[in-house]
Amino acid sequence: MxxxxxxxxxxxxxxxxxxxxxxxxxxxxxxxxxxxxxxxxxxxxxxxxxxxxxxxxxxxxxxxxxxxxxxxxxxxxxxxxxxxxxxxxxxxxxxxxxxxxxxxxxxxxxxxxxxxxxxxxxxxxxxxxxxxxxxxxxxxxxxxLLVGADGTKLSKSAGAERVAGFLGGLKLDELIELVDAWL
Ligand SMILES: [Zn+2]
The missing domain is CATH 3.40.50.620 (HUPs)
Structure with a gap:
C-alpha cells in the first residue's frame, strides 16, 4: 500500500x-x-x-x-x-x-x-x-479473442463449461492451426 x-x-x-x-x-x-x-x-x-x-x-x-x-x-x-x-x-x-x-x-x-x-x-x-x-x-x-458462434466472447463468465468444451474438443493440430491463424 x-x-x-x-x-x-x-x-x-x-x-x-x-x-x-x-x-x-x-x-x-x-x-x-x-x-x-x-x-x-x-x-x-x-x-x-x-x-x-x-x-x-x-x-x-x-x-x-x-x-x-x-x-x-x-x-x-x-x-x-x-x-x-x-x-x-x-x-x-x-x-x-x-x-x-x-x-x-x-x-x-x-x-x-x-x-x-x-x-x-x-x-x-x-x-x-x-x-x-x-x-x-x-x-x-x-x-x-475466441468468439462463439453467436459472435460473443468465450469467457468464464459466459460459462466455463462452454470454454472447456470448446478447447477440450480440439485436437492438437487444430489448436496449432488456430494459433497460427491468430498470429
Ligand atoms: Zn465527477
Whole structure:
C-alpha cells in the first residue's frame, strides 16, 4: 500500500488528476456534477474517487510483438476519466498494475485485445507516475479473442463449461492451426 500511495501522490501532482464524488447515476446522465472537473472538490475530501482527466490526452500508440502496425487507442473514447483511486481510498486496477509490474520487473505481457484500453491507461500512468515510457520497459502481445458462434466472447463468465468444451474438443493440430491463424 505504501508503494501504491507514493505512486498516487505523484499522480496527484500531475495536473491531470481530479477528485470526483459523482455517483454512477449522475455520470450515466452524461457529465460530471459538483464542479469536479474544475477542481472544486478536494482530493482529501471523504468518499471521492480520484480520476484522470482524459480530454486532452493524445491518442496512445501501442506497439505489439506480433502486429505489424501499432494499435491506436483514444482513451477519452475507450475509458473516459478513468479511476485511479476508488472512493474507499484504495488504488484501482490500473495504477496497481503499473506499480506491481515495476516492482516485479515484468518485461513481457500477453493479454487479450479487449484489454487494449487498460494498456493505454497504464502507459499514461507510467509516464505520470515517473516510471518512464511503458513500452521501453515492457513488450506486449495483445491476442484476439475466441468468439462463439453467436459472435460473443468465450469467457468464464459466459460459462466455463462452454470454454472447456470448446478447447477440450480440439485436437492438437487444430489448436496449432488456430494459433497460427491468430498470429
Ligand atoms: Zn465527477
Amino acid at each position: 505504501k508503494d501504491y500511495q507514493e505512486a498516487l501522490d505523484r499522480l496527484r501532482s500531475s495536473g491531470l488528476l481530479f477528485a470526483c464524488p459523482c455517483s454512477r447515476k449522475e455520470l450515466a446522465q452524461g457529465s460530471h456534477q459538483h464542479g469536479c472537473l474544475q477542481g472544486r472538490v478536494s482530493p482529501d475530501a471523504e468518499k471521492v474517487a480520484w480520476r484522470i482527466n482524459t480530454r486532452d490526452l493524445p491518442v496512445v500508440s501501442i506497439p505489439d510483438i506480433v502486429q505489424a502496425e501499432p494499435f491506436s487507442i483514444n482513451l477519452h473514447d475507450a475509458m473516459p476519466d478513468f479511476v485511479v483511486r476508488k472512493k474507499d481510498g484504495r488504488p484501482s486496477y490500473q495504477p496497481a498494475c503499473v506499480v506491481d509490474d515495476v516492482l516485479f520487473g515484468i518485461n513481457t505481457i500477453g493479454r487479450g485485445q479487449d484489454l487494449l484500453p487498460s494498456t493505454a491507461a497504464q502507459a499514461v500512468l507510467s509516464r505520470l507516475m515517473g516510471y518512464g515510457d511503458l513500452f521501453e520497459r515492457v513488450r506486449f502481445l495483445h491476442h484476439p
